[in-house]
Amino acid sequence: MSKxxxxxxxxxxxxxxxxxxxxxxVFLGAEIVLFATLFTAYFTLVDRTGSGxxxxxxxELPPVILETFLLLTSSFTIGLGxxxxxxxxxxxxxxxxxxxxxLGAGFxxxxxxxxxxxxxxxxxxxxxxxxTSSLMTLLGTHGAHVSFGLLWGIAIIIQVAxxxxxxxxxxxxxxxxLYWHFLDVVWIFxxxxxxxxxxx
Amino acid sequence: MFTKMTMSEVFAPLKEPLIMGTAIGILVGVIxxxxxxxxxxxxxxxxxxxxxxxxxxxxxxMYIFVALLMLFKGGVxxxxxxxxxxxxxxxxLNSEHYNEIFSTHGVLMIIFVAMPFLFGxxxxxxxxxxxxxxxxxxxxxxxxxxxxxxxAVLINVSFIIGGSPNAGWTSYFPLAGIEFxxxxxxxxxxxxxxxxxxxxxxTGINFVTTIVKMRAPGxxxxxxxxxxxxxxxxxxxxxxAFPVLTVALVMMTMDRQFGTKFFATEDGGMDMLWANIFxxxxxxxxxxxxxPAFGVFSEVISTFARKNLFGYGSMVASMIIISLxxxxxxxxxxxxxxxxxxxxxxxxxxTMLIAxxxxxxxxxxxxxxxxxxxxxxTPMLYALGFIPIFTIGGxxxxxxAMASADYQYHNTLFLVAHFHYVLIPGTVFGVLAxxxxxxxxxxxxxxKDSIGKVGFWLIAIGFNVTFFPMFIxxxxxxxxxxxxxxxxxxxxxxxxxxFIGALVLALGFLALCYNIYxxxxxxEELKVTGDPWDGRSLEWAxxxxxPEYNFAVIPKISxxxxxxxxxxxxxxxQAGEIKDIHMPNDSAAPFWQSVVMGLASFFFVxxxxxxxxxxxxVTLLFMAYRSFEIDNGRHIHVEEIEETERKLKExxxxxxxDR
Numbered sequence: 001m002s003k004x005x006x007x008x009x010x011x012x013x014x015x016x017x018x019x020x021x022x023x024x025x026v027f028l029g030a031e032i033v034l035f036a037t038l039f040t041a042y043f044t045l046v047d048r049t050g051s052g053x054x055x056x057x058x059x060e061l062p063p064v065i066l067e068t069f070l071l072l073t074s075s076f077t078i079g080l081g082x083x084x085x086x087x088x089x090x091x092x093x094x095x096x097x098x099x100x101x102x103l104g105a106g107f108x109x110x111x112x113x114x115x116x117x118x119x120x121x122x123x124x125x126x127x128x129x130x131x132t133s134s135l136m137t138l139l140g141t142h143g144a145h146v147s148f149g150l151l152w153g154i155a156i157i158i159q160v161a162x163x164x165x166x167x168x169x170x171x172x173x174x175x176x177x178l179y180w181h182f183l184d185v186v187w188i189f190x191x192x193x194x195x196x197x198x199x200x
Numbered sequence: 201m202f203t204k205m206t207m208s209e210v211f212a213p214l215k216e217p218l219i220m221g222t223a224i225g226i227l228v229g230v231i232x233x234x235x236x237x238x239x240x241x242x243x244x245x246x247x248x249x250x251x252x253x254x255x256x257x258x259x260x261x262m263y264i265f266v267a268l269l270m271l272f273k274g275g276v277x278x279x280x281x282x283x284x285x286x287x288x289x290x291x292x293l294n295s296e297h298y299n300e301i302f303s304t305h306g307v308l309m310i311i312f313v314a315m316p317f318l319f320g321x322x323x324x325x326x327x328x329x330x331x332x333x334x335x336x337x338x339x340x341x342x343x344x345x346x347x348x349x350x351x352a353v354l355i356n357v358s359f360i361i362g363g364s365p366n367a368g369w370t371s372y373f374p375l376a377g378i379e380f381x382x383x384x385x386x387x388x389x390x391x392x393x394x395x396x397x398x399x400x401x402x403t404g405i406n407f408v409t410t411i412v413k414m415r416a417p418g419x420x421x422x423x424x425x426x427x428x429x430x431x432x433x434x435x436x437x438x439x440x441a442f443p444v445l446t447v448a449l450v451m452m453t454m455d456r457q458f459g460t461k462f463f464a465t466e467d468g469g470m471d472m473l474w475a476n477i478f479x480x481x482x483x484x485x486x487x488x489x490x491x492p493a494f495g496v497f498s499e500v501i502s503t504f505a506r507k508n509l510f511g512y513g514s515m516v517a518s519m520i521i522i523s524l525x526x527x528x529x530x531x532x533x534x535x536x537x538x539x540x541x542x543x544x545x546x547x548x549x550x551t552m553l554i555a556x557x558x559x560x561x562x563x564x565x566x567x568x569x570x571x572x573x574x575x576x577x578t579p580m581l582y583a584l585g586f587i588p589i590f591t592i593g594g595x596x597x598x599x600x601a602m603a604s605a606d607y608q609y610h611n612t613l614f615l616v617a618h619f620h621y622v623l624i625p626g627t628v629f630g631v632l633a634x635x636x637x638x639x640x641x642x643x644x645x646x647x648k649d650s651i652g653k654v655g656f657w658l659i660a661i662g663f664n665v666t667f668f669p670m671f672i673x674x675x676x677x678x679x680x681x682x683x684x685x686x687x688x689x690x691x692x693x694x695x696x697x698x699f700i701g702a703l704v705l706a707l708g709f710l711a712l713c714y715n716i717y718x719x720x721x722x723x724e725e726l727k728v729t730g731d732p733w734d735g736r737s738l739e740w741a742x743x744x745x746x747p748e749y750n751f752a753v754i755p756k757i758s759x760x761x762x763x764x765x766x767x768x769x770x771x772x773x774q775a776g777e778i779k780d781i782h783m784p785n786d787s788a789a790p791f792w793q794s795v796v797m798g799l800a801s802f803f804f805v806x807x808x809x810x811x812x813x814x815x816x817x818v819t820l821l822f823m824a825y826r827s828f829e830i831d832n833g834r835h836i837h838v839e840e841i842e843e844t845e846r847k848l849k850e851x852x853x854x855x856x857x858d859r
Contacts, residue, residue: 019336023409026439030401034443037480041451041462041473048468050461126460130468133460137451151820155827172827 009086011174013167024175028182035186038141042134042194050129053122055198058135060117064195067110068187071146074103075184078177085173090164094157097173100180101153104146111143135194142190145183152176204807205362205384213363216297218280223360252786254338257642257746259345260323264635266349267317268712273356274308275709277301279702282666286699288687298683299366300385304355306369307389311396312352314489314623317631319348319403321492322431325638326407328739328746329425331416331754334784336409339826343790344399344406350798351396354805358388362806365389368681370478370533371452373463373471378456384805390453391801395794397445404438407431416738418757422516425737425760426502426509427634430495433519434488437526441484448477457807475537479530487526489623491519493630494561497583500633501565503733504580505572508761511564518557525554535603536610544603551601558594562587577733578652582633585660586625593621596671611681614674620667632659632712637733644745645726651715658708665701669694729852736764741773743848749781749836752845778842780835787831793822 012018046055081096115136118124126136156176160169213219237243250258280301284293293301323341327334335341358364362384367376376386411432415424424432452474454460461469502509509515531539531547565587574580596618600609609615640646670678673694678685685691719726731740741763742751755773759765766773800815 019409019413022413023336023405026405026408030405030439030443033440034447037444037447037477041447041477044473045462045468045470048470050467052467126454126458128461128467130461130464130470133454133462133469137454137460137462151824152827155824159828168830 009170009174010165010167011085011170017167017171020171021175021178024178028178031182035138035141035189038134038138039189039193042138045130045134046198048130050131052128052132053124054131055135055194056200058118058122058124059195059199061195061199063110063114063117064191067107067114068191070103070107070110071184071187074100074107075181077103078180082174082177085165085170088165090160093165093173094160097153097157097160101150101157104150104153104180108143108147108150111139115139138194139190142183142186145186149176149180149183152179210362210806211360213360216294218293218297219359226360247788248786251791252788254334254342254784254786254790255748256323256327256335256338256341259341260320260325261642262345263316263320263323263348266352267313267320267631270308270312270316270352271709274305274313275706277305277308279706281305282695282699282702284683285685285695287696288685288689288692290684293683295683296366299368299681300359300364302681303365303368303371303389304359307355307365307393309623310369310485310489311393312348312355314627314631315400316348316352317635318431318434318489318492318627319345319400321427321496321631321634321638322403322407322435324642325634325739326410326428326431327414328641328742328750329428329737330411330414330419331738331751331757332410332414333750333754333781335406336414337406338784339787339790339831340402340406342787343794344402346791346794347399347402347797348396350794350801351392351394351399353798354392354395354801355388357802358385358392358805362388370475370482372478373455373474374465376452376456376474377463377465377471379465381456387453387456387805387807390449390456391805393445394449394453395797395801397442397449400438401442401446404435404442407435408439411435416754416757422513423757423760423762426498426512426515427492427495427737429516430491430498430519433523434491437484437488437491437523440527441481441488444477445481445485448474448481451477453804457804472534472537475534476530479533480527482533483530484523484526486623487522490626490630491522493627493634494519496630496634496637497565497586498568499737500579500583500637501568503637503735504575504577504583505569506574506734507568507572508736508764509564510567510570511560512760514560515564518560521557522554525550525557529554532601532603532606535606541603548601548603552598555594555598555601562591562594577636578647578649578656579633579637581653581656582629582636585656586629586633589621589625589629589660589664593618593625596621609674611679612674613670613678613680616680617667617670617674620663620670624663624667628659632656638739640728640732640744641730641739642745643723644728645719645723646728646732647715647719648722648726651711651718655708655711655715658704658711662701662704662706662708666698666705667701669698669701673698727855729855731767734767736761738763738773741766743852747841747844747848749783749841752778752841778838778845780837781841782833782835784833785831789822789826793819796822 012021077096078100081093081100084093084096118132118136124132126133153176156169156173160173163169214223237246250262253259280293281298284290284298323335326332355364364385365371365388366385367381367389371386371389374380376389411424411428451460451462455462455464455469461467463469463471463474465471498509498515528550529547531543532551535544535547565583576584596614600606600615600618636647636652673691674680676691678689678691728744730743732744733740738755738757741755751774753774753776755762763773796815796818800812800819803809803812803815
């Protein structure tokens with residue numbers, strides 16, 4: 001059932017590419033359930049702080065705003081990267097992907113700093129209470145996804161630089177952009193329901 | 201945290217004579233297999249044909265092979281449990297060993313028998329039923345299998361090295377927590393389920409994509425064969441339920457090995473959170489293993505009643521309703537554990553609602569058989585046996601669904617009898633029916649029907665003798681997971697009957713094994729054409745054994761049971777021009793990646809975090825290798841296909857002439 005339809009973007013051309021993009025959407029469905037379960041655990045345990053700090057004690061707005069700015073901007077730049085890819089322009093595409101990863105690395109740096117503050121200045125480790133366990137596991141799972149995305153993104157950039165934009169690399173780069181946007185969406189939920197709600 | 205065990209602690213389970221004996225038995229077995237493979241120079245054959253394969257048919261066969269091995273182990277555990285409780289105050293097993301055995305029995309039978317057996321059938325049958333050349337992601341499929349296999353290895357190793365899971369297959373906290381369970385036993389539980397669960401999730405994604413995207417031209421949704429439909433729904437449930445298990449197991453590992461407080465008894469932890477999350481996965485899991493079995497029965501009943509399936513649309517609708525409801529019933533597993541009446545009331549109603557679509561399916565099967573010309577083959581016997589026995593399981597399920605009455609049944613053998621009455625006629629009969637039904641598709645010869653029938657009767661009778669007494673014992677207050685009881689309780693007689701039934705079940709299993717031996721030896725006379733049962737769906741349209749590329753020409757579909765009507769009209773579904781066929785390349789990377797991930801899990805179990813992290817990095821390198829690898833697959837050329845087809849058709853002609 002191979003489709004030789006040239007009216008669709010390069011990354012969808014050929015049966016294999018089409019399957020990979022569909023399969024990745026199904027995978028993202030599974031990822032939504034994964035994060036939903038972690039959120040459920042967090043909402044269940046949010047008030048069970050034991051003798052440790054509460055959200056109001058821990059959360060500070062400036063670093064969180066900075067993280068939000070970095071990650072949301074990176075989602076925009078990867079969108080520009082995919083746009084450049086569709087225009088067939090290798091150099092701008094690589095530049096936008098690199099900017100995306102730098103912003104992602106910035107996000108991770110701020111998040112690591114945030115964790116260090118929790119652990120060394122607020123005496124809140126992952127072992128302190130059910131609240132801190134669920135908080136740090138949820139944030140950590142998202143952070144681990146972003147970190148994995150940095151490695152994955154580097155692999156994509158190297159391949160595009162080496163082979164240019166073809167069916168195979170376009171497909172990989174596009175799927176990576178789906179992943180990156182997804183992490184951005186998860187962050188919006190973390191920002192709203194953990195930080196903003198927790199600071200009230 | 202990070203307590204390391206001494207060597208004598210690690211091998212402490214071997215002090216038990218029974219385990220020592222088993223360990224020696226396994227060692228001898230492994231040496232025999234290794235020696236045999238070396239003597240017959242089969243290592244290369246095994247490596248190129250199976251370890252490296254990405255062919256869905258071979259992967260399916262390997263799944264079923266592992267499932268049968270694990271069925272043997274789970275079955276031996278069941279026999280040991282029945283033997284221990286056959287007489288009062290028995291000393292065959294001590295309480296700790298009994299705990300380990302009932303815990304691993306549950307884990308093995310659900311995760312390492314029911315699931316792989318079904319995955320084996322998915323792999324063998326689904327691409328053939330929808331007229332595809334392979335699954336959507338053949339390489340990922342191999343990785344799924346090997347990860348699952350490593351999970352199976354891990355849980356079996358636990359018996360000898362360090363100790364097996366011992367807190368029940370549900371592993372409720374706080375019992376499964378580090379406080380009451382300081383050994384490595386439940387680390388094994390978390391890690392073996394984790395890596396096999398990853399494999400399962402990949403399988404789910406793979407088959408959802410395959411079924412959505414790769415159906416033969418013209419096969420619209422209402423023309424999809426029922427086994428593929430039921431498996432499709434099961435795979436969707438997998439995609440939405442298994443991440444819940446992943447998270448639950450991560451939290452378990454964090455609590456046990458990194459000192460977090462999710463399920464702890466202090467610092468705000470909540471042990472009931474585990475029970476809830478576990479069953480949010482656990483209940484849909486039950487439907488993951490039962491729906492494909494329902495699909496097998498639909499195929500088998502319609503084939504051997506020589507009629508199209510009654511109520512196709514209502515079958516599909518009822519499965520969709522079951523899949524939605526499956527996520528809304530989890531709290532019925534713990535009515536007695538503290539929620540209020542309103543919560544129990546809601547879950548009571550959702551649970552009873554599931555009986556409605558299931559009942560619709562039962563009537564559809566009965567009406568399919570009405571006025572049919574039924575032939576009593578082995579698969580059909582399993583399907584026929586399933587209906588009344590499963591109904592008993594269903595009715596007792598509705599009894600258990602009533603929250604107030606459940607206070608009487610909870611955690612008694614009544615419950616144990618109920619779920620065996622659902623899972624054995626449902627899943628086990630289902631996979632065995634499918635196994636006898638589709639065997640010839642892979643190997644080109646059939647299993648001997650008369651031996652299959654002996655197996656069926658031994659299993660059906662043995663099953664009822666084993667489990668029916670448990671209903672009565674349960675109502676009399678016999679709690680599950682009790683390792684012994686005193687003579688005054690009066691439980692002795694029924695337990696003895698149950699033990700005898702278990703022995704009959706074991707004979708049934710031996711009959712299954714003997715049938716493989718007999719049929720392989722007599723394969724020449726049991727040889728059949730591609731369509732031995734006068735089948736209805738596409739898998740029977742190709743040859744047996746199925747050539748590597750499945751179909752020389754992909755058939756076009758215009759209606760349900762296209763193959764059946766094509767036969768009536770004398771049409772050849774594979775008529776048309778043969779073209780080069782694109783196939784995926786084999787690869788050993790999935791196997792080695794799984795070995796590395798299995799080892800990483802093993803070291804994690806023993807808190808050897810350093811080694812585990814290094815192996816984790818190696819896993820990332822495997823993923824990077826896959827990312828950079830350029831794999832364009834290969835082509836099978838027209839001449840080669842025509843040659844294969846000619847030979848296969850020649851054999852078929854001879855077989856038809858023989859009959």
